[in-house]
Amino acid sequence: MSIVITNLSKKYGAETIFENFNLVIKKNKITGILGPSGAGKTTLLNLCSGLEQPDCGTIAGINFQSISYIFQEPRLLPWRTVRENLRFVFKEKSIKKPSLHDADIDAMLELVGLATVGDHYPSELSGGMRQRVSIARAFLYPSELLLMDEPFSSLDCALKNRLIDDFSKIWAQDKRTVIFVSHNEDEISRLAQEVLTFSDKPVQLLSREIRV
Amino acid sequence: MLLWALAAWWVDSPLVLPSPLKTLEGVIILAGDFEFFVSIGATLLRVFGGVFISVALGLVLGLAGGLNKAFYEIMNPFVSTIKSLPVVSVIILINLWIASGVVPLVVTFLICFPVTWTNVVQGVRTTDKKLLEMAKIYNVDQTKIIRDIYIPSVKPFAVSALMNAIGLGWKVTVTAEVLANALPSIGMNLYYAKIYLETDLLFSWTLVIVICSLAIEKITLHVIGNNRKEEGQCPLS
Numbered sequence: 001m002s003i004v005i006t007n008l009s010k011k012y013g014a015e016t017i018f019e020n021f022n023l024v025i026k027k028n029k030i031t032g033i034l035g036p037s038g039a040g041k042t043t044l045l046n047l048c049s050g051l052e053q054p055d056c057g058t059i060a061g062i063n064f065q066s067i068s069y070i071f072q073e074p075r076l077l078p079w080r081t082v083r084e085n086l087r088f089v090f091k092e093k094s095i096k097k098p099s100l101h102d103a104d105i106d107a108m109l110e111l112v113g114l115a116t117v118g119d120h121y122p123s124e125l126s127g128g129m130r131q132r133v134s135i136a137r138a139f140l141y142p143s144e145l146l147l148m149d150e151p152f153s154s155l156d157c158a159l160k161n162r163l164i165d166d167f168s169k170i171w172a173q174d175k176r177t178v179i180f181v182s183h184n185e186d187e188i189s190r191l192a193q194e195v196l197t198f199s200d201k202p203v204q205l206l207s208r209e210i211r212v
Numbered sequence: 213m214l215l216w217a218l219a220a221w222w223v224d225s226p227l228v229l230p231s232p233l234k235t236l237e238g239v240i241i242l243a244g245d246f247e248f249f250v251s252i253g254a255t256l257l258r259v260f261g262g263v264f265i266s267v268a269l270g271l272v273l274g275l276a277g278g279l280n281k282a283f284y285e286i287m288n289p290f291v292s293t294i295k296s297l298p299v300v301s302v303i304i305l306i307n308l309w310i311a312s313g314v315v316p317l318v319v320t321f322l323i324c325f326p327v328t329w330t331n332v333v334q335g336v337r338t339t340d341k342k343l344l345e346m347a348k349i350y351n352v353d354q355t356k357i358i359r360d361i362y363i364p365s366v367k368p369f370a371v372s373a374l375m376n377a378i379g380l381g382w383k384v385t386v387t388a389e390v391l392a393n394a395l396p397s398i399g400m401n402l403y404y405a406k407i408y409l410e411t412d413l414l415f416s417w418t419l420v421i422v423i424c425s426l427a428i429e430k431i432t433l434h435v436i437g438n439n440r441k442e443e444g445q446c447p448l449s
Contacts, residue, residue, distance in 0.1 A: 049349050067349055075346040079364040088360055089350035141350060 002026050003048070003177070008057035010043060017043050019202040021057070030171065030178040032192025034185060040203045041181035045147045048179065062145060068138035070151040074130040076122040082109070082133050083118045089141050100140065108136045112166050128159040135163065139170045148180040152187055164190050230412040238416030247396065252424065255385060255398040262320025263381045267374050270328025275362060277329065278336020287329070295326045299384065300391065307392045316388035316399070323384045324377035328370070335369030336362055371436050378432060382425050
């Protein structure tokens with residue numbers, strides 16, 4: 001099974017982003033999408049996540065109830081601690097039987113190097129630490145599809161390298177389907193197993209490259 | 213204070229302008245009578261009753277109005293009408309229908325509720341759309357979204373509404389007490405001081421109102437500040 005996008009069209013006013021666009025994305029792989037800024041990569045993720053609806057066409061093979069998203073910015077609740085932010089996306093079944101155990105949170109925080117800041121508020125963390133919380137949230141959430149919209153773009157080089165390593169480690173544990181968009185070729189080449197290159201608007205697939 | 217003291221010294225007539233010292237003496241004399249505290253207690257009860265009902269209803273209905281456009285469209289004409297009513301007419305009219313003691317409470321509600329409602333609706337509308345998108349992606353249920361995103365987002369607006377309501381509530385309650393002859397009350401003590409030409413008492417009661425108002429504002433800010441500190445946010449200045 002793959003994610004199959006068929007005859008997708010999307011316009012914002014007079015601006016055409018997609019016109020009869022077709023694409024197949026393989027499951028359980030990290031697919032990187034390269035393209036110029038503002039070309040429509042984020043729009044594709046928003047369409048895949050259900051945040052936006054296509055004007056025409058279909059996107060098949062996505063369970064919209066089972067998606068994680070790492071945004072360009074961390075999108076954490078400023079009034080909740082790191083732990084509470086991670087718990088926020090889980091259903092509360094009951095106090096005695098929570099759907100997310102403390103041990104799971106601790107293990108994930110350990111994995112992303114945030115073991116000591118579980119009870120801190122986002123305002124007490126650096127930008128990179130906040131983004132790592134957002135990565136932890138996306139991986140803790142039991143999704144079939146993970147969407148990533150330039151999650152490393154606002155970080156410095158050392159931190160970016162560290163996070164890419166963290167990401168690879170965490171992804172190797174469950175190998176879920178990942179769609180990762182960026183305009184940075186280095187980030188894509190370090191993470192993606194398949195690299196798609198998009199043209200400017202209206203989007204066309206310029207190349208498809210499989211990397212080992 | 214210095215200007216006031218100089219003006220009182222220059223006028224040299226406590227009937228026209230009592231000095232700050234004379235005013236303070238008046239407050240101390242008033243405090244020797246148990247009725248003084250009964251009057252303050254009754255007025256405080258009306259202020260807090262009116263403010264509490266306004267803020268509680270303003271929060272609930274404001275949240276509903278901010279989240280639901282149809283409900284907003286139904287509520288907005290009512291709130292606009294209440295806002296445009298002249299306070300004096302409202303006090304006199306309501307006094308025809310209900311007991312004098314309750315009039316200030318009702319009037320305080322009618323003045324403070326629109327402020328709270330408008331602030332809360334604005335708070336809901338300025339909630340960070342990016343957080344709402346995140347919650348939608350992760351299928352967070354609506355109750356949790358309201359509890360963990362909307363209510364904390366609305367909090368600064370509700371606090372501002374509360375501070376406005378307390379400030380307004382005092383003025384409106386005391387005015388309504390005078391016009392509705394509500395007893396016991398600070399307002400009626402002001403009124404008696406005026407008709408018996410006891411200017412020093414008039415100033416003393418005014419000073420009592422100012423002291424109570426400042427004390428309540430400070431206590432409210434302190435409580436809110438502590439609450440914000442517990443949540444890891446900067447305390448209000």
